[in-house]
Amino acid sequence: xxxxxxxxxxxxxxxxxxxxxxxxxxxxxxxxxxxxxxxxxxxxxxxxxxxxxxxxxxxxxxxxxxxxxxxxxxxxxxxxxxxxxxxxxxxxxxxxxxxxxxxxxxxxxxxxxxxxxxxxxxxxxxxxxxxxxxxxxxxxxxxxxxxxxxxxxxxxxxxxxxxxxxxxxxxxxxxxxxxxxxxxxxxxxxxxxxxxxxxxxxxxxxxxxxxxxxxxxxxxxxxxxxxxxxxxxxxxxxxxxxxxxxxxxxxxxxxxxxxxxxxxxxxxxxxxxxxxxxxxxxxxxxxxxxxxxxxxxxxxxxxxxxxxxxxxxxxxxxxxxxxxxxxxxxxxxxxxxxxxxxxxxxxxxxxxxxxxxxxxxxxxxxxxxxxxxxxxxxxxxxxxxxxxxxxxxxxxxxxxxxxxxxxxxxxxxxxxxxxxxxxxxxxxxxxxxxxxxxxxxxxxxxxxxxxxxxxxxxxxxxxxxxx
Numbered sequence: 397x398x399x400x401x402x403x404x405x406x407x408x409x410x411x412x413x414x415x416x417x418x419x420x421x422x423x424x425x426x427x428x429x430x431x432x433x434x435x436x437x438x439x440x441x442x443x444x445x446x447x448x449x450x451x452x453x454x455x456x457x458x459x460x461x462x463x464x465x466x467x468x469x470x471x472x473x474x475x476x477x478x479x480x481x482x483x484x485x486x487x488x489x490x491x492x493x494x495x496x497x498x499x500x501x502x503x504x505x506x507x508x509x510x511x512x513x514x515x516x517x518x519x520x521x522x523x524x525x526x527x528x529x530x531x532x533x534x535x536x537x538x539x540x541x542x543x544x545x546x547x548x549x550x551x552x553x554x555x556x557x558x559x560x561x562x563x564x565x566x567x568x569x570x571x572x573x574x575x576x577x578x579x580x581x582x583x584x585x586x587x588x589x590x591x592x593x594x595x596x597x598x599x600x601x602x603x604x605x606x607x608x609x610x611x612x613x614x615x616x617x618x619x620x621x622x623x624x625x626x627x628x629x630x631x632x633x634x635x636x637x638x639x640x641x642x643x644x645x646x647x648x649x650x651x652x653x654x655x656x657x658x659x660x661x662x663x664x665x666x667x668x669x670x671x672x673x674x675x676x677x678x679x680x681x682x683x684x685x686x687x688x689x690x691x692x693x694x695x696x697x698x699x700x701x702x703x704x705x706x707x708x709x710x711x712x713x714x715x716x717x718x719x720x721x722x723x724x725x726x727x728x729x730x731x732x733x734x735x736x737x738x739x740x741x742x743x744x745x746x747x748x749x750x751x752x753x754x755x756x757x758x759x760x761x762x763x764x765x766x767x768x769x770x771x772x773x774x775x776x777x778x779x780x781x782x783x784x785x786x787x788x789x790x791x792x793x794x795x796x797x798x799x800x801x802x803x804x805x806x807x808x809x810x811x812x813x814x815x816x817x818x819x820x821x822x823x824x825x826x827x828x829x830x831x832x833x834x835x836x837x838x839x840x841x842x843x844x845x846x847x848x849x850x851x852x853x854x855x856x857x858x859x860x861x862x863x
Contacts, residue, residue: 398541406536411440418444423520430627437629439526446520458500462744466620468521487540488787491519495776512777558819564614573607586822601758604813615640615803625839632783632793649794657735661755664688664729667831698754699733703750727837743792756780779811
């Protein structure tokens with residue numbers, strides 16, 4: 397097997413300077429661990445100029461598209477890293493699957509309006525990446541063996557020469573965020589959700605509302621502002637036609653390393669407080685909450701089943717249950733489900749059996765997705781989809797694209813939601829859906845607004861920045 401070539405660069409905890417050099421290039425992508433403030437992620441990956449762009453055809457099934465991705469990886473060819481080097485990517489695929497890619501894997505209704513028209517997936521086949529390992533404090537260019545010497549030399553020069561400053565129009569909102577549901581409509585939809593649960597259709601349904609505001613200027617500027625306000629370990633920036641995906645997710649979907657599989661569902665949330673004693677009390681209340689623990693267990697059981705489709709029999713375990721993870725705006729209750737990939741399965745089998753993530757659908761998954769399509773007026777687009785990489789060795793990591801902003805065609809869209817169970821209180825669920833994205837909305841609303849518009853929440857109350 398051929399070996400990748402490495403070129404060492406000065407270590408940088410923040411990938412912004414590296415990415416600034418390529419952010420306007422074709423197929424530019426940044427998968428960002430949020431360092432140095434966020435501490436749970438280890439690697440940043442960035443690349444551009446893919447060898448091939450891969451987008452699903454109009455009637456192509458999810459499994460057929462995954463077969464195309466397999467073939468693309470095969471054309472690039474297997475490769476290994478030099479002995480003693482532990483990096484997650486040796487060339488391969490990077491990009492996104494949006495939530496509605498799930499329609500290509502399961503037969504679902506089509507009631508919700510697809511007004512944002514984001515392609516269900518866009519992935520590139522990349523022969524190189526710049527990878528920063530924050531544990532070892534290294535930044536290295538990784539070149540797949542098939543990449544030409546001329547291209548390796550061009551990229552080495554690009555990242556070693558002084559950066560040329562690029563001018564861009566600062567990001568700005570042209571008005572405050574508005575929700576697609578009034579509070580009264582939200583309440584009625586929660587009641588309808590609970591009616592389905594009472595009737596036995598589901599145990600839990602994730603319900604979401606969308607916030608939108610007109611905007612202009614640099615979406616990279618917006619990403620940098622959000623990164624500073626809310627650094628998270630599964631962030632990412634992907635330019636798209638007419639805008640960009642700005643994701644600041646705290647949640648891993650699925651990781652595969654050396655055949656070991658892990659998913660880390662988030663289920664259970666409390667807001668943070670500036671008062672240390674009150675903040676600790678909120679965290680303790682989350683850890684002790686029977687409702688949140690029950691929601692978490694439901695999703696853990698669902699994911700054990702999803703992973704079991706592609707993992708070796710008897711290998712699926714739950715090594716963590718009800719772990720507290722705290723972020724600038726919220727506390728989360730997180731669990732871990734692990735397994736070993738079966739000998740006759742690969743990462744695409746794993747994705748086909750697990751996408752979209754159960755933590756953002758409900759249980760049972762397919763019925764929950766049918767109800768979501770009925771009750772949410774618009775499709776989720778990138779929200780609850782996934783940013784991911786898959787390399788030529790079969791390594792993979794992926795996020796659940798929550799805490800994300802889609803900037804497209806002069807409009808910024810952001811989603812907040814939560815799990816609804818039989819004993820949910822609609823006002824509490826409404827408040828949680830806003831608390832989860834308050835730091836994103838407030839940060840962007842702090843950018844200059846025209847006509848003296850006041851930053852506000854959907855019901856007219858101010859949305860203060862969370863800690």
